[in-house]
């Protein structure tokens with residue numbers, strides 16, 4: 001995407017009422033006014049709150065919001081020009097129960113209060129295979145601890161990925177650390193039993209992987 005187009009999207013994001021872009025300072029200095037208040041101030045209801053981390057264009061957030069009007073969804077990504085797509089669709093189609101937050105996932109526990117979140121989706125994260133990149137892997141122990149903080153005690157995690165490495169790494173870590181694996185599937189379109197929302201919604205990256213006949217994997221788990 002050209003830089004002109006990106007700038008246009010950045011400007012449009014600023015006009016959307018469903019886009020939130022706190023600065024790093026606001027988050028780390030705890031002056032971000034939505035922390036602990038997403039339901040009351042943004043969605044104006046008391047419905048469950050679901051996050052999609054690394055949401056890209058926001059396909060999962062938007063599709064889940066349409067499917068579950070009685071839940072609130074927030075797509076989180078550092079790339080505003082990507083989630084612009086989801087924010088624009090939600091604006092044009094008047095989907096009130098989805099919003100987008102531009103931040104680094106490393107700061108997620110500064111954007112949400114303890115026990116504020118009911119469920120988290122991680123969709124097609126970069127597997128960060130190289131050893132030096134382990135700290136950026138979105139299911140490593142440090143990230144899981146952050147998610148645990150913001151999740152309710154019975155909160156659920158969902159990981160959908162084409163990466164056998166990410167699938168195996170995460171399963172191994174979950175078993176090794178005594179977390180609760182509720183369900184795991186290493187090929188969701190071939191092996192039956194995945195929840196319907198796993199097979200009925202495809203993200204941008206997923207459709208590219210499907211064209212290459214890659215197996216799509218899924219894990220549902222709880223962080224103990």
Ligand SMILES: C[S@@+](CC[C@H](N)C(=O)[O-])C[C@H]1O[C@@H](n2cnc3c(N)ncnc32)[C@H](O)[C@@H]1O
Pocket residue numbers: 053054055056057058076077078079082103104105106123124125126203204205206
């Ligand atoms: C491979 S893409 C997947 C996007 C989308 N989930 C999909 O399936 O089409 C990974 C996304 O995660 C975002 N991302 C990666 N690391 C991040 C981080 N630490 N904080 C915020 N966003 C991050 C990237 O900007 C990118 O949009």
